Amino acid sequence: DVKVTQSSRYLVKRTGEKVFLECVQDMDHENMFWYRQDPGLGLRLIYFSYDVKMKEKGDIPEGYSVSREKKERFSLILESASTNQTSMYLCASSLQGNQPQHFGDGTRLSIL
Amino acid sequence: LAKTTQPISMDSYEGQEVNITCSHNNIATNDYITWYQQFPSQGPRFIIQGYKTKVTNEVASLFIPADRKSSTLSLPRVSLSDTAVYYCLVGAPYGNNRLAFGKGNQVVVIP
Numbered sequence: 001d002v003k004v005t006q007s008s009r010y011l012v013k014r015t016g017e018k019v020f021l022e023c024v025q026d027m028d029h030e031n032m033f034w035y036r037q038d039p040g041l042g043l044r045l046i047y048f049s050y051d052v053k054m055k056e057k058g059d060i061p062e063g064y065s066v067s068r069e070k071k072e073r074f075s076l077i078l079e080s081a082s083t084n085q086t087s088m089y090l091c092a093s094s095l096q097g098n099q100p101q102h103f104g105d106g107t108r109l110s111i112l
Numbered sequence: 113l114a115k116t117t118q119p120i121s122m123d124s125y126e127g128q129e130v131n132i133t134c135s136h137n138n139i140a141t142n143d144y145i146t147w148y149q150q151f152p153s154q155g156p157r158f159i160i161q162g163y164k165t166k167v168t169n170e171v172a173s174l175f176i177p178a179d180r181k182s183s184t185l186s187l188p189r190v191s192l193s194d195t196a197v198y199y200c201l202v203g204a205p206y207g208n209n210r211l212a213f214g215k216g217n218q219v220v221v222i223p
Contacts, residue, residue, distance in 0.1 A: 004155075031205050035213070043156070043213035048205065059212075090155050094205060098144040101205075103155025 002027045006091050006104040014112055019078040021107055023091030032074035033092040033101060034058075034066060043090065049074055081111045116200045121218040130187040132217050134200030137181050145176060145183045148199045150216070156199060160185065195221045 007022035025032065031050050035043040035058075045058030047066040055066050063085060067075045074093075078085055088108050092101040117135040124130045136145065144163050148156035160167055162174040162183070173186040187194055197218050203211030 033205075040215070042215040043199075045210070045212070050205070058210075092155070098142075098146075098161075098204065100146055100158040100161055101148075101156075102158065106153070106155050108153075 002029075002093070002102040004091055004093055004102050004104040006089075006107050008107050009105065010108050010110075012110045012112060013078075013081050015082060017078075017081050019081050019109070019111075021076040021078075021089055021091075021109070023074045023076070023093075023104060024072050025074075025093040025102070026072065027093070027095070027102075028071065029093035029102075030071075030096040031094045031101075032068065033094075034064075034074065034076045035090045035092065036060070036087040037090060037106070038087050046076065083111050085109065086111045115212065116202060116214055118198075118200055118214065118217040120215070121220070123220045123222055124190055125222050126191055127189055130190050130194070130219060130221075132185045132187070132198050132200075132219065133182060134185070135182050136200070136202045139180050139202050143202045143204070145174065145180075146201045146211075147172070147174065147183075147185050148201070148213075150197045150199065156213075159198075190219075190221045192221050192223065195219060 004025045033048045034046045037043045049055045049068040065077045090106045092103045094101045146161040147159045150156040160172050160174045167174045175184045197216040199216040201211040
């Protein structure tokens with residue numbers, strides 16, 4: 001079974017802090033994704049990566065950056081956290097191409 | 113983005129078959145149709161994927177007409193634990209035809 005592990009289930013940070021959300025997958029998947037989910041808005045793609053050190057912007061990349069130094073790990077970085085980044089963050093991975101995505105359980109991030 | 117349209121919500125009684133429809137008028141030749149299920153406070157979970165006609169697995173069936181502009185997810189004999197949001201997606205993982213989750217269809221199973 002594919003396992004996608006997010007480092008924290010709940011996280012509370014302060015405005016202006018630099019925040020790191022970590023995601024690790026154990027199935028040698030090529031693609032990795034970061035989404036945020038807000039009530040009434042569904043899942044929105046922030047960034048994705050299709051290979052080590054390769055990344056592309058999704059629909060809402062502003063205020064975020066990502067890092068993929070190793071194939072199994074994809075990090076989401078909030079350079080200077082703001083209250084409007086309070087959300088549920090979901091990481092996913094997929095083998096390649098049109099293969100289904102496998103999701104972690106999410107990190108509920110609160111920015112105070 | 114590859115766009116899909118689903119009903120916002122629907123109710124069903126326990127034990128009934130539930131059919132959830134999705135429209136994807138602009139589906140591209142190479143696109144697959146993928147359905148996910150999401151429970152509160154969890155990430156979405158893959159249910160089924162298909163390209164044309166009918167696909168069946170242990171939890172659901174997926175019906176796709178010849179023109180592929182819509183699809184129907186069928187859940188046989190639902191139970192209370194099938195209460196969830198269901199998402200239909202088409203498109204590629206990235207690029208101009210990138211798939212988008214949208215808001216999904218909230219299915220509530222009533223005792």
